[in-house]
Amino acid sequence: MDDLPTLNFIHQKVINVANNPASSAADLAKVISLDPSLSSRVLKLSNSAYYGFPRKVTSISQAVTILGFKTVKNLAIGIMVYDNLFKNRDIDIDMKKLWEHSINVAIFSEVIGEELNYPNKEELFICGLLHDIGKAIWALINPNILKYVLKVCEKTGLSFYEVEIHLDIPSHQTTGEIICRKWNFPEIITLSVGNHHTPSSVEDVYSDVVDIVHVADLFSNAVFNDLNWYPSKLINEDAWNSLKLKPSMVIKTVQEVKKRFESAKDFLNI
Numbered sequence: 001m002d003d004l005p006t007l008n009f010i011h012q013k014v015i016n017v018a019n020n021p022a023s024s025a026a027d028l029a030k031v032i033s034l035d036p037s038l039s040s041r042v043l044k045l046s047n048s049a050y051y052g053f054p055r056k057v058t059s060i061s062q063a064v065t066i067l068g069f070k071t072v073k074n075l076a077i078g079i080m081v082y083d084n085l086f087k088n089r090d091i092d093i094d095m096k097k098l099w100e101h102s103i104n105v106a107i108f109s110e111v112i113g114e115e116l117n118y119p120n121k122e123e124l125f126i127c128g129l130l131h132d133i134g135k136a137i138w139a140l141i142n143p144n145i146l147k148y149v150l151k152v153c154e155k156t157g158l159s160f161y162e163v164e165i166h167l168d169i170p171s172h173q174t175t176g177e178i179i180c181r182k183w184n185f186p187e188i189i190t191l192s193v194g195n196h197h198t199p200s201s202v203e204d205v206y207s208d209v210v211d212i213v214h215v216a217d218l219f220s221n222a223v224f225n226d227l228n229w230y231p232s233k234l235i236n237e238d239a240w241n242s243l244k245l246k247p248s249m250v251i252k253t254v255q256e257v258k259k260r261f262e263s264a265k266d267f268l269n270i
């Protein structure tokens, strides 16, 4: 695990500002602006159809004013993860499909949160977006193990997570949680990455978020057919019951996610 990538100095500073409750909007804008590539892409996403603002956002501080501290902070975290784990990976594993699945789950998490009137909904997008980063960690540190897991999935019909458990290797939940702790990510992200297949194990203020990400993952696999990463098919009953999603809400959620996905294309190539 010592071989896992470290965040560069500016990215560490962004995380420090994001984690500090005393940070101001100006602090966040200042630290993001230190990295021209990061700030231009935060601006690009702020101007994307997904947020649908009629006027062009031209500076990071304006983005923080319009979109809010939490949203801009989470956009920066998403881009940093993309750069460190998904971008320019010269391996014959479909990382693009994994990133697309991550975006699908991010949107599902956000829309389910809205449907349930969850108070902290800005955090749901990033928790959904990062839930499977443990798979990207496997791709980085040992692509052969990842290929072997995928092959066993294909042969047995078991899900990716079930095969990890059968093989008794650290699951992508565990590797994901380790990288979140190493990179000092906010607890809400770390817990949802580390428990999205076992949401009942979280009894915390963030247990709702973990339940939502778990359900969003299952919904996304069903609706978007994200099949080449061998998704789990069984929903956790406790998570499902605690969310109390009515059938009418599920139908509305799926319709809204499909609509929103169309406007989220900028997130595919950030």
Ligand SMILES: [Fe+2]
Pocket: 131, 132, 161, 172, 196, 197
């Ligand atoms: Fe997963």
Ligand SMILES: [Fe+2]
Pocket: 101, 105, 131, 132, 217
């Ligand atoms: Fe997933």
